Amino acid sequence: MTENSTLNRQQLFILVTRATRNDERALEELIDLFDKRLLHFVRRMIPDPNLAYDIVQESWVCVYRTLPRLREPHAFPSWLFRIARGKIALHYRSHGLRHEVELDAEVLDASDDEERLSADQAADVHRALSKLSLAHREILLLRFMEDFSMEEIASTLDIAVGSAKSRLHFAKRALREILVRQERGTP
Amino acid sequence: MNDQNPNSFARVLRKIDVISSADYAAHRNRLAKRIQRLRQRERFARCILIGLGVLAMGSLLVVMGLERLTRTWTTTEPFRSITEVVHVVFAISWLLFPLLLTIYLLRHLPNWWIASQSHQEGLLQEIADSKQRGEGSNSQTALDREVDTRPPESRSL
Numbered sequence: 080m081t082e083n084s085t086l087n088r089q090q091l092f093i094l095v096t097r098a099t100r101n102d103e104r105a106l107e108e109l110i111d112l113f114d115k116r117l118l119h120f121v122r123r124m125i126p127d128p129n130l131a132y133d134i135v136q137e138s139w140v141c142v143y144r145t146l147p148r149l150r151e152p153h154a155f156p157s158w159l160f161r162i163a164r165g166k167i168a169l170h171y172r173s174h175g176l177r178h179e180v181e182l183d184a185e186v187l188d189a190s191d192d193e194e195r196l197s198a199d200q201a202a203d204v205h206r207a208l209s210k211l212s213l214a215h216r217e218i219l220l221l222r223f224m225e226d227f228s229m230e231e232i233a234s235t236l237d238i239a240v241g242s243a244k245s246r247l248h249f250a251k252r253a254l255r256e257i258l259v260r261q262e263r264g265t266p
Numbered sequence: 267m268n269d270q271n272p273n274s275f276a277r278v279l280r281k282i283d284v285i286s287s288a289d290y291a292a293h294r295n296r297l298a299k300r301i302q303r304l305r306q307r308e309r310f311a312r313c314i315l316i317g318l319g320v321l322a323m324g325s326l327l328v329v330m331g332l333e334r335l336t337r338t339w340t341t342t343e344p345f346r347s348i349t350e351v352v353h354v355v356f357a358i359s360w361l362l363f364p365l366l367l368t369i370y371l372l373r374h375l376p377n378w379w380i381a382s383q384s385h386q387e388g389l390l391q392e393i394a395d396s397k398q399r400g401e402g403s404n405s406q407t408a409l410d411r412e413v414d415t416r417p418p419e420s421r422s423l
Binding site for chain 1: 294
């Protein structure tokens with residue numbers, strides 16, 4: 080973890096507090112820090128890349144408008160993802176649920192032997208992930224890609240911690256089943 | 267996919283980059299412009315409100331002056347009708363000013379109020395205190411936990 084790209088909670092708290100007091104520079108720093116993470120999340124939930132960018136933009140505009148009302152600066156990451164999630168839900172509600180994400184993704188160089196994971200395997204997982212329901216996909220992304228704690232996930236999804244745990248369990252099971260089916264070559 | 271040790275699954279998830287740098291740069295530019303526009307619009311609206319308030323106040327003063335003038339100087343018929351007009355303008359400006367003031371306060375007061383919430387001040391103070399206390403020791407408070415803000419694809423595990 081490099082010094083520039085990680086913040087301890089105290090620094091994050093101060094940065095968010097500055098932003099809530101209309102500090103323009105602080106908001107820019109928050110965008111620098113969280114924008115790519117948010118984009119990765121939204122991109123995996125929305126099939127159309129342009130729409131994903133739009134949703135991220137809308138989320139930031141919403142953050143800009145409502146940040147002064149954020150009462151718990153600590154909760155900024157989960158609050159931000161909750162806003163994006165709301166925008167995604169709104170999109171699906173207004174356009175009908177079509178949640179398979181076709182990733183026109185560029186597979187990164189898989190030369191890292193330590194990881195022992197080929198680009199093919201990664202593509203398989205992403206294909207399986209795209210077949211999951213939105214609820215299962217988002218909880219897996221928040222837990223494993225964003226490293227959110229169960230409390231943060233519960234806050235983002237607006238559910239109880241126990242429900243988050245059980246949803247995560249079922250999401251993992253569903254993903255496992257899809258991966259097994261993919262391996263066997265059955266639809 | 268162990269819940270306690272999500273690294274192997276996370277590694278797979280982060281294996282694919284879905285963001286092209288050109289698209290991302292365009293997105294950031296667009297976002298910066300949008301926020302800039304919002305800020306300008308907000309400033310403009312604030313200026314308009316303050317301007318209208320000042321205008322209302324100014325016109326009120328003018329009207330009050332005019333009203334006084336007409337009351338003292340007029341005895342003839344046409345001037346009396348002017349006085350009536352002046353009274354109407356006077357009443358409108360009296361209405362307009364508190365209305366604008368109320369709109370402005372409703373729009374901005376919640377932000378000022380919450381931004382200056384004492385609990386935030388208290389938390390900032392608490393951080394400062396914990397910093398002072400923690401300087402001598404190695405103890406980590408909950409506030410010191412690290413938050414990884416790097417984009418997923420660039421995190422090393």
